[in-house]
Amino acid sequence: MSLFADTLETLRSAGTAGGISDTLVKLLASPENVIEVGVPLRRDDGTTAEFRGYRVQHSSVRGPYKGGLRYHPDVDMDEVKALALWMTIKCAVVGIPFGGGKGGIAVDPKTLSPRELERLTREFTRRMSHVWGPDKDIPAPDLNTNPKIMGWIADEYAKIVGKPTPAVVTGKALEDGGIPGRDSATGDGGLIVLKKFLHTTPHSPPSTPSVIIQGFGNVGYGFAEAAARAGFRIVGLSDSKGGIWDKRGEGMDPENVMKTKQEQGHIAGCYCVGSVCDCTNYAPVTNAALLELPCDVLVLAALENQITKENAPRIKVKLILELANGPVTREADAMLHERGIAVVPDVLANAGGVVVSYFEWSANRLHERWDRARVSKELERLIGTAAQSVYTTAQQEKIDYRTAAYLVALRRLAEALHARQVK
Numbered sequence: 001m002s003l004f005a006d007t008l009e010t011l012r013s014a015g016t017a018g019g020i021s022d023t024l025v026k027l028l029a030s031p032e033n034v035i036e037v038g039v040p041l042r043r044d045d046g047t048t049a050e051f052r053g054y055r056v057q058h059s060s061v062r063g064p065y066k067g068g069l070r071y072h073p074d075v076d077m078d079e080v081k082a083l084a085l086w087m088t089i090k091c092a093v094v095g096i097p098f099g100g101g102k103g104g105i106a107v108d109p110k111t112l113s114p115r116e117l118e119r120l121t122r123e124f125t126r127r128m129s130h131v132w133g134p135d136k137d138i139p140a141p142d143l144n145t146n147p148k149i150m151g152w153i154a155d156e157y158a159k160i161v162g163k164p165t166p167a168v169v170t171g172k173a174l175e176d177g178g179i180p181g182r183d184s185a186t187g188d189g190g191l192i193v194l195k196k197f198l199h200t201t202p203h204s205p206p207s208t209p210s211v212i213i214q215g216f217g218n219v220g221y222g223f224a225e226a227a228a229r230a231g232f233r234i235v236g237l238s239d240s241k242g243g244i245w246d247k248r249g250e251g252m253d254p255e256n257v258m259k260t261k262q263e264q265g266h267i268a269g270c271y272c273v274g275s276v277c278d279c280t281n282y283a284p285v286t287n288a289a290l291l292e293l294p295c296d297v298l299v300l301a302a303l304e305n306q307i308t309k310e311n312a313p314r315i316k317v318k319l320i321l322e323l324a325n326g327p328v329t330r331e332a333d334a335m336l337h338e339r340g341i342a343v344v345p346d347v348l349a350n351a352g353g354v355v356v357s358y359f360e361w362s363a364n365r366l367h368e369r370w371d372r373a374r375v376s377k378e379l380e381r382l383i384g385t386a387a388q389s390v391y392t393t394a395q396q397e398k399i400d401y402r403t404a405a406y407l408v409a410l411r412r413l414a415e416a417l418h419a420r421q422v423k
């Protein structure tokens with residue numbers, strides 16, 4: 001089943017569990033706008049290449065479309081549609097006034113020089129500028145995109161519309177109108193959610209819970225740093241090249257691991273091509289084996305479809321935190337639930353990024369400057385409240401956390417539709 005069809009199934013079950021009208025579920029089954037463009041690139045050697053670019057504007061029922069841009073060879077329309085639908089749900093779960101969107105380019109950015117990456121991003125912006133805008137559709141970083149790329153988008157968009165418009169994109173560097181704490185927001189939000197579920201639910205933690213993290217990029221590293229500071233023991237880490245395991249269980253220092261990764265792998269353009277595997281003081285493990293090691297919490301911060309019906313029976317943790325989008329398949333989810341392993345779903349667990357993006361967008365629009373303390377306080381408030389609603393809904397309706405999160409979102413979407421008198 002496709003990722004989009006799989007997500008629709010989750011939506012339908014949540015609708016059925018909560019007695020939500022079929023009309024709303026059917027409406028959400030079809031994205032409002034689907035845009036596909038060719039993005040030509042002049043290579044440094046003078047030749048030309050062409051890549052496919054996508055943007056899906058899923059729903060504007062609760063506000064302008066909001067969602068990241070992904071640069072990855074596997075990006076396709078089905079994936080982008082699923083990611084855009086998740087954004088609609090995510091923004092509704094955390095109660096921020098945005099709808100859902102997502103986009104990307106089917107490209108491996110690590111094969112591009114920094115100048116090629118910039119040219120490709122600017123060309124993509126020119127081809128999308130008519131559908132983007134601070135009141136229409138606001139992109140942000142996702143897999144393989146970063147503050148530098150968001151800065152190029154803001155700059156190119158400003159040239160097109162003839163005035164600085166920083167609110168057209170979020171996740172920018174501070175000097176381009178970004179907000180403190182955006183780079184670590186998804187990880188920070190994930191930790192707030194995790195603590196809430198560990199401390200207010202039956203998943204009783206030991207005093208220093210052990211954590212394994214799959215994925216050591218923007219999200220995984222941000223989470224690792226925040227978790228280590230909060231007293232969690234990081235006993236396993238991985239990236240696309242493999243994993244490392246702290247067999248003694250004392251806990252790794254994520255900053256040191258990142259330093260080694262950057263020192264050992266040379267920096268190519270915007271990307272570090274080193275690996276956590278460069279830390280030779282820990283035992284090497286394969287990516288597959290890392291997921292099956294025993295620990296208290298498994299954090300998935302890489303890609304979708306990582307826990308499937310094949311490896312679900314061998315997962316040994318008490319709780320899974322989905323920081324990536326869609327890392328547990330629908331079939332695996334049911335198997336884990338059956339085995340009493342709690343899954344805190346992506347649409348709640350990784351919403352910290354879009355929440356802080358909302359603060360950045362508001363600050364840009366109001367010409368305000370927020371400090372880090374204000375960002376952290378407001379993030380804690382919004383994400384903490386959302387986590388509590390999902391937990392309470394799960395208890396009241398006797399459903400798993402994913403269904404509960406979708407139900408919270410569907411109820412908010414239904415209210416917004418009702419307010420517009422579309423029934």
Ligand code: NAD
Nearest residue numbers: 142143144186215216217218219239240302324325350353
């Ligand atoms: P990133 O490109 O910065 O990092 C991805 C990491 O995953 C890298 O370390 C990469 O090496 C690793 N990886 C790739 N394949 C792997 C594999 N098979 N096994 C282990 N590790 C692997 O991307 P990111 O921004 O950190 O995004 C990660 C996930 O989080 C994505 O699913 C993304 O959609 C989601 N997400 C990101 C944000 C954000 O603000 N960046 C917000 C919400 C959700």
